[in-house]
Amino acid sequence: MSRRYDSRTTIFSPEGRLYQVEYAMEAIGNAGSAIGILSTNGVVLVGEKKVTSKLLQTSASTEKMYKIDDHVACAVAGIMSDANILINTARVQAQRYTYAYQEPMPVEQLVQSLCDTKQGYTQFGGLRPFGVSFLFAGWDKNYGFQLYMSDPSGNYSGWKAAAIGANNQAAQSMLKQDYKDDITRDEAVDLALKVLSKTMDSTSLTSEKLELAEVFVSNGKVKYQVCSPETLSKLLLKSGVTQPAAETS
């Protein structure tokens, strides 16, 4: 019976559901996860890379983390090709705002403009909604550091710590338990790695499977920094998530 309401993204089922939107969210539940944590002096994003093969040409750019403007970055979970389109529109929006006002775009406005695009596909149609969830990390002069999470329906909300992708519910409840309001950026990195190590399917966590990015303020300027694999390996050792090489071999 419900089949009749499956094929159209813009039609409610008799139970008041939009199946295509729910399926899109389901698709994200299988994607590599990402965690974001808001700290007193910055925002931390950690993501799990799903495709790791020795044959894969490792590109210089990141796979899950994208810089949108000097003061905003995002982590992605879901269909990457869909995400690329949305990231492009977000970048255009951010530049348009700077063109009009000669000021960086407030983070929430950027998130909202992107979610308006997502929402459009659940109402005005198209073939399917965007199968992407985002974690946005940013800083602006009105509200300081901010973390937002968005889903395929075009909903968004601000969080102190959030998780998207595979096992996001387990990760979310662990974050809820361990998050403190006065957490520093270093502690946030540590917490994010620990949570991800427990919720990821793979047994050992290595720098090839992870990406770590941070948004913080240094010398009065907002900085977006992606952690190099070497530093990430050291961080993993320090937080005790992986054992030293001598023991594992």
Place this chain on the structure above:
Amino acid sequence: MESVFGLVGKDFAIVAADTSAVHSILVHKTNEDKIMILDSHKLMGASGETGDRAQFTEYIQKNVALYQFRNGIPLTTAAAANFTRGELATALRKNPYMVNIILAGYDKETGPSLYFIDYIASLHKLDKAAFGYGSYFALSMMDRHYRQDMTVEEAIELVDKCIIEIRSRLVVAPPNFLIKIVDKDGAREYAWRESIKDAPVSAA
């Protein structure tokens, strides 16, 4: 003829303008307000074609209000100035507005500021600025007496000096002036300088 000028003081900014509505050689009115209160902490003094002035300043005011409604935060003075410049620049190659603008505002982070925007869409951040025939006298007077750390009393004294100079040296001097101020407490009317009063209009 028209005189709009403004200056930035220690922790406030002032905009003054004549209040004459003129057409050809006739003065129709001498109590026309040419300084719009854009939002709680912004003043927009405008000179130029009367219709364009009314239309354009109101358009900017409504857009600034819309931004505040949509986003819950006000535009900074700098952002409003750049937005205004952008609107003039787009209009310039289609159907230009004949307006010159002095935009003064007060922001929590940056304090008072003043922007000069002319009808060909150039934008300058200045301490003192003037438009119209009165500018020849107002600018010279401000060049001589302006200081960055002026108090309100000192600044008003300078504004009065400018007005007296315009009245005594300009052939087509407007009779009345209006002074508005913006500081941490907001934008508001400060004083009128009237040498004649319009006869009251009897009820229709």
